[in-house]
Amino acid sequence: MSDDLFYHLKAVLKAEDDAITIINNQRMVLFWNDAAVQTYNISQSEITNNRITDFFHSDDLMVLEVLKTKEAVNNVYHRPREDKHVVVNASPIYDDEDNIIGAVSVERDITQIVKLNDNLETTSAELNELKQKIYATESSSPFSKLAGRSISLKQTVQIAQKAANTEATTLILGESGTGKEVCARAIHEASPRKDAPFIPVNCGAIPEALFESELFGYEGGSFTGAEKKGKAGKIEMADGGTLFLDEVGELPLEMQVKLLRVLQENNIYRIGDSTGRKVNVRFIAATNQNLVQLMEDKQFRTDLFYRLNVIQLTMPPLRERIDDIPKLTSLFLKQFAEKYQVPEPKLDDEAFQILLQYDWPGNVRELRNMMERLIILSEKTIIEKHDLHNLFPNMKVTEKSSRAEVSSTLPAEKESIEKQLIKETLVQTNGNKSDAARRLGISRVTLYSKLKRYKIEV
Known part of the structure; x- marks a missing residue:
């Protein structure tokens, strides 16, 4: 080999970023380039013409393994030191007579990459753990049942969360099917009263003649047909917890007077009882009626309204939170697919457009019922536009409601x-x-x- 070629090769090896080591069959280091110096912090003058095993444990050197087995290795992960990670290519060196005279190794330092990967794995694990905690918190939060991300719903939930931390009476307004009872339950479950009873009362479903006995209860023998031991009313049953008066606008005026007295005195009187008994009840009321108009029409007491209206919430109608329709649809489809043990279907884009354009007079309850009916009646895995028309022929859509035209x-x-x-x-x-x-x-x-x-x- 000419001197010029030798110097050219030496320059090439010097410029190489990977650590290059050449040893003879006596394990003596013949060549140690600058990248090897930087990788292992051992100078050329220290290691050249010395045994490589003076600087490394023999078990930690891939180049010695190649010298021993006479088999080359390619792109093998290796750890020559506790603090070093490399990818190594190594080959035996033969003379003209096919005698092994040494070995060469080229090692790419990937220590920083390994450390970054370890950090990434650790961070990812921590992040995943944090996500699980957040998910658990969210999914276990009573307000997670009010599914949706629309601004109108978020504003309502924010007020409801604040209401949950108080004892204030709360009035929930909203159309039928918007989730007023779900909101009331969430307030109760997020409040200090969560371990006490939540008693719902549908004021629109109680015959007027039974209102007093249902709400206040009665003493034994107080009227014909009464139980001998008497019976606690809904208010008494809610002692320590929350009473939810749904459709409170349906309360007869006589009952409004008695309810107002309970709110003022925290005292109830069963039918046939003259002494009364103390109760500790948090009241939440809801209605889909216009209570202001009812007050003007003398159908609802003004003083009761102001007693109930300490905190007011409005559940937004579904047509005002159409961004939530995809999430709610997916939630209900999954819920009912699990309930009826069938595969969960998907809605194609045109079918979703129908849902987005529909006015939803029955709100979330209507969407929920519709998805249950779809799961029961349809056997398709992909629900298309015509499937919705066939299953729900009375479903009229309004083109102006389409988000695409906004x-x-x-x-x-x-x-x-x-x-x-x-x-x-x-x-x-x-x-x-x-x-x-x-x-x-x-x-x-x-x-x-x-x-x-x-x-x-x-």
Whole structure:
């Protein structure tokens, strides 16, 4: 080999990023490039012409294994030291007579990659554990039953969560099927009274003649047909817990007077009882009627309204939270597929458009019932538009409700999404503009400008 070629090869080996080691059959180091120096922190002058086993344990060296077995290795993970991770290629070296005279190894240092991967695995495990905790918290939260991510629902849930931490009477307004009782139960289950009874009373389902005995109970023998031992009423049954008065607008005026007395004095009188008994009850009422109009018509007492209306919630109708329809649909399909032991079907895009365009007069209850009927009657794995028309022939859709027509251009769609995102972020930060701007990744000046542009009130 000419001297020029030798120096060229030496320059190539010197420029190589991977650690290159050449040993003879006596385990003496003949070549140790600069990358090897950096990888193992052993200088060339220290190791060259010395036994490699003076610096490494023989069991830790792949190059010695190759020298021993005379078999090359390619892209093998190796750990020559406790603190080093490498990928090694190694080969035996033969002379012209096919005698082994040494071995060469090329080792790529992947220590940092391994450490990063270990950190990533650790972080991923911690993140997964945290997600599981969050999921468990969310799924075990009473308010998780109010499924949805729409701003209107989130605002209602936020107020409900605050109400749960108090003893204040609460009035829940909303159309039929919007989930007023679900909300009332969530408030109870998230309150300090969660281990005590939650007693629901449907005021619209009780005959007027039975209202007093149902709510207040009676003493034994107080009227014909009464049980000898008497009977506790719903209010007494809820002692220590929560009484939920659904459709409170249906209460007869006479019962409104007696209910007001309970709210004022925390004392009830069974039919036939003149002494009364103390009760500790939290009242939650709900109605789909206009109580203000009922008060004007002298059908609902003003003083009772103000007693019940300490905290007021409004359950939004489903047509105002169409963003929640996909999640609710999926939730109900899964729930009823499990209940009836059938495969869970999927709705195609056109079928989903029908659900988004429908006005939902029966709200979430109607959607739930519809998905149950679909699971029972349909055997298809993919539900299409015509399947919905066949199963629900009375389902009339309104084209103007279609989300696709809300924003007909890309800029308008972008503005709509941006406005929605700003609103959601402000809800999450409880109206804190500085925090909202930080989360959105914009300056406060830009946020104020967008609030003004989109006419968002905080």
